[in-house]
Amino acid sequence: MTIHDMPKGRTDGAVRFVVNGKTVNLTLDHRVTLLDALREHIGLTGSKKGCDHGQCGACTVMVNGRRINSCLSLAVMHEGDEITTIEGIGTPDALDPMQDAFIRHDGYQCGYCTPGQICSAKAVLEEIRQGIPSHVTADLDHVTFSDAEVRERMSGNLCRCGAYSNMLNAIREVEAGK
Amino acid sequence: MKFDRPAEANASDRLLVLGQPHSRVEGRLKTTGAAPYAYERQDVAEGQLYGYPLGAAISRGRILSMDTEAATAAPGVRAVVTTLDMDPLPKDSHNVNRLFGGADVEHYHQAIAVVVADTFEQARSATNLIKVEYHAEQATLDLSEVTPPETEPAADTGDFDTAFANAPVTLDEIYTTPAQTHAMMEPHASVAEWKDGKLTVWTSSQMIKWWRDALAKTLSLDVEDVRVESPYIGGGFGGKLFLRADAVLAALGSKATGRPVKLALPRPLMTNNTTHRAQTIQRIRLAADNDGKLIALGHDNLSNTPPGGDGEDATSQSLSFYGAPNMRIVNRVAEMKMPESNSMRAPGDAAGLMTLEIAMDEMAERLGMDPVEFRALNDTQVVPSNPKQKFSHRNFVDCLRHGAKEFGWTNPAPASRREGHWLIGQGMAGAYRGSPASTSGARVRLQADGRVIVETDMTDIGTGSYTILAQTAAEMMGLPIEKVEVRLGDSRYPVSSGSGGQFGAASSTAGLYAACVALRAQIAERLQADAATLDFRDGEVHDGTRSVSLASLASDGELVAEDKIEFGEFRSKEYELATFAAHFVETAVNAYTGEVRLRRMLAVCDAGRILNPITARSQVIGGMTMAVGAALMEHLEVDSGRAFFANHDLASYEVPVHLDIPEQTVIFMQQDDPYSTPLKAKGVGELGVCGVAAAVANAVYNATGVRVRDYPITLDRYLDRLPEV
Known part of the structure; x- marks a missing residue:
């Protein structure tokens, strides 16, 4: 391909969505992922880029109450969406109980996968509460919290430091405290 | 400060802050996405x-x-x-x-x-x-096509050939480990x-x-x-x-x-652009008398590297781990143009113990011995390849015995236990990893508000450096940990050991100890007192008659002290410093599909004084997790026609996920090693990845009766050999 063969026409577009309660208006290159919009255009670098291919889960954010891999989603597709990132879950001075539990159970080491793990962990508890079954659910009509459910549902979030069993302890404690 | 003889009692021994289970000091930043990468x-x-x-x-x-x-x-x-x-x-x-x-x-x-x-x-x-x-x-990238180069043995003690030929019980097997990639989460x-x-x-x-x-x-x-x-x-x-x-x-x-x-x-570029752990082909020969005492140990390793590199020396632990009077250890490295093979967590020992500890399991079975007892019998307190050199401290046997008891080790017969669709097995392995140290410097700055700022170019790669350095300064200066701010990873700060080779924690805390001793001396001079008589606690310094707050000492400007620790030869030449562990694993293998599930894992570690039981434990479970990957899934696939690693992303190079990892228990023997550093601590970050893969392999064998000598233990290697159902 040469420069002359490149596609013609509009390559950017306006989009408006809500991030952590604040409305954001952006004009973005259509190729910008939701992850890069958050990190590079809004300055919210808490969501991490581990693979940019939906293979690691470090970019997990909540969109309209569901967790997604934000690297697999183009920003301009999110017109009107409500997005919550790790920065919207809690701050260093006002931790969410899940963040606090991760600290006390040492559910992380290098910290790079951690925001994605915490977003997923909160979503997992909500999914179980809503009765959404998983691959390991024995009775599809009665979804209940268990270690197996957590391990299965968290498996899209890789942690190479290997803090999985500590994360399970943290998630268990948050569930028990509710 | 020169560390040229074993440590005596010193200010770090109080363990008011050091040795305590403090949460990571940077935890609030990491869990909220505020830590800047x-x-x-x-x-x-x-x-x-x-x-x-x-x-x-x-x-x-x-x-x-x-x-x-x-x-x-x-x-x-x-x-x-x-x-x-x-x-x-x-x-x-x-x-x-x-x-x-x-x-x-x-x-x-x-x-x-x-x-x-x-x-x-x-x-x-x-x-x-x-x-x-x-x-x-x-x-080419294919190690199996290579003619192994002639290489002088790293050790050739006794008369290996005669001893091996005449021994009543022998083992001579080939094992392989694949190339692996670090796959750290941050590119x-x-x-x-x-x-x-x-x-x-x-x-x-x-x-x-x-x-x-x-x-x-x-x-x-x-x-x-x-x-x-x-x-x-x-x-x-x-x-x-x-x-x-x-x-x-x-x-x-x-x-x-x-x-x-x-x-x-970009993630798909990382595997072939950067470094990886080299693949290995290892021949292990063991010979024992009828009582199980090793007579001969031979370990011959082949790995590959680009010209000028070292490859993966899987024989390194075999020089020191088990006592045998006749040894031949050979490390061969084949040079080829290829992506760079180089250090990955516990380079050498990780790949070597994957195989040696299967061989030990096989040998125990040939001898009709419990594998725990076989290892304990062949423990050594001197370096077998150089018997003049003693271990500074070695409590491997206690790790084995204590682990067996805690785990409920029963040494069941292979393929003897079944629960429903699952074949249940137990496996164990020993672990060895050296505990080197290197020169490390730090600067401490006492502030007018009574805080101490620590500056060193040391890094925290998830290992807990921020926290154990804060604990070290707090302990030495008599402060609560909240009064210490640790600044790392900047070339404007004193040069440290850095993070690698399991030397970072021991070296960098020793360097900070030296800087704190220098600051204490400066304070003593200011108070015209003998530094040895001063007691630092609760933000004050006491000399028996008076108490002075640290803050007041810096009221006219900060007090700054800098020093480094340098390690004398006694530490590496006279004594061998190492860490030891015993690992125990229970597996379930599906009798129909061959799927392997881990049920529980236990590590018992002998790694000197533990500076922080939370972060040290995390290092060990992290190593155990990576070793589960090595045992069951991790394998860089060589495209032999085009000579590159084909599965160069996180979808095709599989690493363990939440569902792969069971309950993990870690026990530290908690014994100070004064030969190591003034803080009597050793490394632990690589010990956890050593030996564990073999414990998993041995547990799969114990469950199924099928021995796999090529890693990773994937279905294609054993499905057709599973017991009849």
Whole structure:
């Protein structure tokens, strides 16, 4: 391909969505992922880029109450969406109980996968509460919290430091405290 | 401070803060996304542009031409720098393959160009417009095709051949381990600013000084004109020990544009562009008398490396782990043009113990012995390949016995236990990892508000450095941990050991100890008192008659002290310092499908004084988790026709996920080793990855009765051999 063969026409577009309660208006290159919009255009670098291919889960954010891999989603597709990132879950001075539990159970080491793990962990508890079954659910009509459910549902979030069993302890404690 | 004899009782022994289970001091930043990693340093240099790398599409050969016209004319592009624009850049001593420059291609995905543009999308898109003509040459990456080179044994004691030939019980088997990739979660990434002849790089580095020196050498700068900063590192495992292409490309991009440039290696480029753990083929020979005492131990290893490298020395632990009067240890390294094999977590021992500890299991069975007792019987308190050298401390036997008891080790017969569809097995293994230390410096600054600031170029790659250094300073200066601020990973700070080889925690805390001793001496001088009689506690210093607050001592300006620890030869020549563990694993193997599930894991570790039981435990469970990957799934697949690693992303190179990891228990024997450092501590970060894979392999054997000697233990290697159902 040469420069002359490149596609013609509009390559950017306006989009408006809500991030952590604040409305954001952006004009973005259509190729910008939701992850890069958050990190590079809004300055919210808490969501991490581990693979940019939906293979690691470090970019997990909540969109309209569901967790997604934000690297697999183009920003301009999110017109009107409500997005919550790790920065919207809690701050260093006002931790969410899940963040606090991760600290006390040492559910992380290098910290790079951690925001994605915490977003997923909160979503997992909500999914179980809503009765959404998983691959390991024995009775599809009665979804209940268990270690197996957590391990299965968290498996899209890789942690190479290997803090999985500590994360399970943290998630268990948050569930028990509710 | 010179550490030239074993430590005596000292101020670190109080263990008011050290040794206590403090949560990570940077925890609030990491869990809220506020900790800044390299690619996120939007604050440090105005006007950052985006760089994107191009990797070579052949494994060996020459670039004939590169057409950059379309890329240069693409929207937003500020510069295109290609490898043909310059001679091969000088190579630092740690790098085996070169990083950039010249027409020769040494391996697949070697960096051959960088495009700099206003946005990430523009840079990525324009990179795809570069047209490259190659002259490709045949390359190989296949170790099984290699004729092993003749190599002098690393140890040849007694008369190995005669002893092996005449022994009543012997084992002679071939084992293989595959190439593995670090797969740390944060890709290699840098922001570089080349301005007025000076270069600043904000990067992800385990070893600040190595990177600084290498950047100076590679880019022909004075080392004083290079600054490196790396306060947060999203995992390294050896993959970020020395300079990589991301920093070089970002620097070249900045030089070309006059603007700061940031660049991350795309995940699919990382495996072949950076380093990996080499594949190995290992022959192990064991011979024992009828009572189970080892008579001979032979370990012959073959791995591969680019010319000039070391490969993976899987024999290293065999020189020291088990006592045998006749030993022959040979490490062979085949040189080939290939992606760089180099250090990955516990280089050598991790791959060596994967196989040696299967061999020990097999040998125990041939002897009709419990594998725990067989190992305990062959324990040694001197280095078998050099019996004059004693271990400073070695409590491996207690690890074995204590672990067996805690785990409920029953040494069941192979394929003897079944629960429903599942075959249940127990497996165990021993672990050995050296405990080196290296020179490490630090600076401490007592502030007017009574706080102490610690500055050292030490790094925290998830290991807990921030926390154990804060604990060290707090202990030494009699402060609560909240009164200590630790600043790491900046080349403006005193040079430390850095993070690698399981030496970081022991060395860097010892260096900080030395700096704190210097600060205490300064305070004593100011109080005209004898430093040895001063008692530092609760933010005050007491000399028996009076109490002075630390804050008041700095009221006219901060007190600054700096020192480094240097380790004497007694530590490495007279004594052997090492860490030991016993690992126990229970597996369930599906009788119909062969699926392996782990049920529980236990590690009992003998690793000196534990500076922080939380972070030390996390290091061990992290190693155990990585070892589960090594046992059951991790395998860089060699494309033998094209000589590259084909599964170069996180979808095709599988690492353990939540569902793979069961309950993990870690027990520390908690015994000080005064021969190690003034803090009597040793490393623990690599011990956890050693031996565990073999414990899993032995448990799979115990469950099924099927022995697999080639890692990883995937279905294709044993499904057709499972017991009849």
